[in-house]
Amino acid sequence: MEWVxxxxxxxxxxxxxxxxxAGLALIFGIMQLVNIAHGDLIVLAAYVxxxxxxALGLNPLLSLVIVVPFMAALGYGLQRGLLNxxxxxxxxxxxxxxxxxxxxxxxxxxxxxxxxxxKLQAGAIEVASLQxxxxxxxxxxxxxxxxxxxxxxxxxxxxxxxxxLGRAFxxxxxxxxxxxxxxxxxxxxxxxAMALSLAVVAIAGVFLAVRANFDPAIGPARLIFGFEAVIMxxxxxxxxxxAGGIIxxxxxxxxxxxxxxxxxxxxxxxxLTVLALRPGGLFPKMQQR
Amino acid sequence: xxxxxxxxxxxxxxxxxxQALFDVSLRIEPGAITAVIGANGAGKSTLLKCIAGAMxxxxxxxxxxxxxxxxxxxxxxxxxGIALVPEGRRLFPSLTVEENLLIGGQSGRPGPWxxxxxYALFPRLAERAHVLAPALSGGEQQMAAIxxxxxxxxxxxxxxxxxxxxxxxxxxDIYAHLPALVAEGLSLVLVEQDIVQALKAxxxxxxxxxxxxxxxxEASTLTREKISAAYFGV
Numbered sequence: 001m002e003w004v005x006x007x008x009x010x011x012x013x014x015x016x017x018x019x020x021x022a023g024l025a026l027i028f029g030i031m032q033l034v035n036i037a038h039g040d041l042i043v044l045a046a047y048v049x050x051x052x053x054x055a056l057g058l059n060p061l062l063s064l065v066i067v068v069p070f071m072a073a074l075g076y077g078l079q080r081g082l083l084n085x086x087x088x089x090x091x092x093x094x095x096x097x098x099x100x101x102x103x104x105x106x107x108x109x110x111x112x113x114x115x116x117x118x119k120l121q122a123g124a125i126e127v128a129s130l131q132x133x134x135x136x137x138x139x140x141x142x143x144x145x146x147x148x149x150x151x152x153x154x155x156x157x158x159x160x161x162x163x164x165l166g167r168a169f170x171x172x173x174x175x176x177x178x179x180x181x182x183x184x185x186x187x188x189x190x191x192x193a194m195a196l197s198l199a200v201v202a203i204a205g206v207f208l209a210v211r212a213n214f215d216p217a218i219g220p221a222r223l224i225f226g227f228e229a230v231i232m233x234x235x236x237x238x239x240x241x242x243a244g245g246i247i248x249x250x251x252x253x254x255x256x257x258x259x260x261x262x263x264x265x266x267x268x269x270x271x272l273t274v275l276a277l278r279p280g281g282l283f284p285k286m287q288q289r
Numbered sequence: 290x291x292x293x294x295x296x297x298x299x300x301x302x303x304x305x306x307x308q309a310l311f312d313v314s315l316r317i318e319p320g321a322i323t324a325v326i327g328a329n330g331a332g333k334s335t336l337l338k339c340i341a342g343a344m345x346x347x348x349x350x351x352x353x354x355x356x357x358x359x360x361x362x363x364x365x366x367x368x369x370g371i372a373l374v375p376e377g378r379r380l381f382p383s384l385t386v387e388e389n390l391l392i393g394g395q396s397g398r399p400g401p402w403x404x405x406x407x408y409a410l411f412p413r414l415a416e417r418a419h420v421l422a423p424a425l426s427g428g429e430q431q432m433a434a435i436x437x438x439x440x441x442x443x444x445x446x447x448x449x450x451x452x453x454x455x456x457x458x459x460x461x462d463i464y465a466h467l468p469a470l471v472a473e474g475l476s477l478v479l480v481e482q483d484i485v486q487a488l489k490a491x492x493x494x495x496x497x498x499x500x501x502x503x504x505x506x507e508a509s510t511l512t513r514e515k516i517s518a519a520y521f522g523v
Contacts, residue, residue, distance in 0.1 A: 164391070164395055167384065167388050167391060167392050167395070168392065168395065170381065170383050170384055170388075171381045171384060171392050173383070174381040174382055174383050174384070175379060175381060177343065178375055178379045178381070179381075180342075180343065180362070180363040180364055181341060181343060181363050181367070181372075181373050181375060182367065182372075182392055182393050182395070182396070182437060182438075182441065183363075183364045183367040183368065183393075183395060183396030183441055184364060184392075184395070184396075185362070185364045
């Protein structure tokens, strides 16, 4: 029973990783941009939520109403003002620019907020749990986090396959030159994709900050978790990122259960195993639908 | 001579150090088919790309309906009413046929074309509406590419090598649809290496050779010798 509980906690944690991954997968899929600053943007969202909750006295979960639009607007502006200029036939310029952005965000946060660990306080809900019987219990907050992650993934999947915007995303992803010829403005489409990515980042950042302590330096590790979940899931479906996130979450909690020091190692081993057995991920591109 | 719908005036175009077009000038009349022929590498596709906004051009070098539009981005040129059917069809492979058509209409120029009309024009596409584009035959793909361009309700349709890689009977079938489009007031530019089809369909013909206009005239007045000379440069 203890093991079932461990795996269950891993699955719930996987929801958070899936949200880290979804934003990365989205922009890589649409514009082949590898966003090295993704993890730092998650942390930035956490600090924005910290400011909002402190200034307005809101519950962190309610602060999403402000943090999500703020991050989405930031994403649109970032893409139009900076990242669009780096896109071309070469993968390197966007990689370097987002790496630079990562350094700037980390040091900017350090300057403004110091290196102290912070945490968002969500109140009584943090310790509330649901008894499932047989000694099994799940925390209400992890459960909400997981359900939100599933809703986010389902929402993205629906947007991709059932809306005009999603059609434009897929067309741009297929063939940028022809997408422009049929009337799509790539710069705008890319900026919308980044806005959507950072909206998901905002949700992930708030849940991360409620769940555990954060400081300006934890971004890069979140980026790695996101990457691993994307690669394990494959780029063919948003559901793949959920699967990838869950595998990573379960591996980490099982590893930690065996020995607290094996937490991260187990996650990386699971990643390498999936990569060795299915290099294209669990849901490879083009076989979907 | 009626006012031209599109005028190209002394257009030069280059890929890096390689100049593909030299001082090209031509007039596209409204409500007619104009053929642009020429050997491989003569600059035909480059010309269409410049007109459609996929390659840079001097502002004054391309005049559409009296307005200089050279160098405008492709999506804005499309919104003005110039649509390109690209060489090799270039349908979006992860979209269904219907989604490919819908995306052509997404830029939202008002006009008579919609899904139902494209399906009426090409009934084969209606039967295959929900399969992914790569599952279509070459001819069906070409129909879908033409339909995708029509969905934007263009005034001028640029067709790049629509006969390329298709069986002669399929090419005849596609060409048979063109007069009906022109009868509705659409103007067409056909870029072809297959000059027999193009000459039969077109009113006006331009022949490019090594990036220059080597011959221009009414299709009915051009002799085979003149065309061969302009085409091959012998």
